[in-house]
Amino acid sequence: MRRATVTRTTGETDIAVTLDxxxxxxxxxxxxxxxxDHMLDAFGRHGLFDLTVRCVGDLDVDAHHTVEDTGIVIGACIREALGDKAGVARFSQCLVPMDEALxxxxxxxxxxxxxxxDVPIPVxxxxxxxxxLAHEFFAGLARDAGATLHMRELAGENGHHIVEAAFKAAGRALRFACGPDPRVTGVPSTKGTL
Structure with a gap:
């Protein structure tokens, strides 16, 4: 099973994530x-990931540590669940519209x-x-997942629509990149490792 549970406790957050x-x-x-929470729900649902997140963070300061550290732990779950990455598609892209946002x-x-x-948010x-914090989440996720992640806003005016389209697009792109490709034997890399 391509499933992982990762916990991380610091002086700022206490996080447990399970990802399938x-x-x-x-x-x-x-x-x-x-x-x-709404964005993570969109990310998981559109990525078809079973995702459980529990985070207690220093929200009396602000939400920065909660959001960034959750990205770090979800990224670590992705990396662990992928194992050696044998048989995965490796590359994927997804373009998501949400009303005027793309x-x-x-x-x-x-x-x-x-x-x-390159996702300017106008508010x-x-x-x-x-x-x-949307940037901080994806930076932590990409770094700890070991994934190169490009995100571009092609259109958008409403901040909620832009950020939600970003979470949905990332979820779907990761879904297909992490998914099995029946034509791939071993690790999809000329180096033999990813």
Whole structure:
């Protein structure tokens, strides 16, 4: 089974995540940050990941540590659940529209985790959610998953729509990159490792 549970405790957050790459999109998330929970629900449902997240963070400071550290732990779950990556598609992309917003996510499970982000969000906050935290989540996820992740906003005016399209696009792109390719034998790399 391509499933992992990772816990991480720091002076700022206490997080436990369980992720099944071959799930059906059953999501149970509690971070204490309402909009972020909504985004993680969209990420899991559209990625068809079974995802459980429990996070207690220093929300008396702000949501930064909660959001970034959750991205780190979800990324670590993805890396662990993939194992040696034998038989995976490795590359994928998804373009998601949400009303006027249009966001592209491209993934390479390269082992070299980095985010390339060009998603301007026209408002400083969405409800009480600091818009900059979307970048922090995906940076942590990409780094710890060992995935090169490019995200581009091609259109958009409404901050909620833009961020939600980004989470859905990333979920779907990861779904297909992590998915099995029946024509691939071994690890899809000329180096023999990812």
């Amino acid at each position: 790459l071959d799930g059906t999109g059953v999501v149970d998330v509690r971070t204490g940050v309402g909009f972020f 966001v592209l996510a491209c993934v390479d499970l390269s082992g070299r985790g980095e985010l390339f982000w 400083p906050s969405i409800g009480t959610f600091d818009s900059q």
